[in-house]
Amino acid sequence: MANRQAAAPANDEGTESGKGTSLNFKVDPDFKKEFKGFAVAQGISMTDLLKEGYALSKKERQK
Secondary structure (H helix, E strand, O other), rough: OOOOHHHHHHHOOOOOOOOOOOOOOOOOOHHHHHHHHHHHHHOHHHHHHHHHHHHHHHHOOOO
């Protein structure tokens, strides 16, 4: 029998350990193109842009 390793717990801080997990959601192709273009224009990754947007939204909604 093959050995199985338990999945590592999700890391809420992102990819600190060098590994991450996929969100797996679909978006409109035009949105993806615009999102990626904006991220590139800002010199950041799409993941970093998503994290930044989430942090800003969370901060605004908790007021």
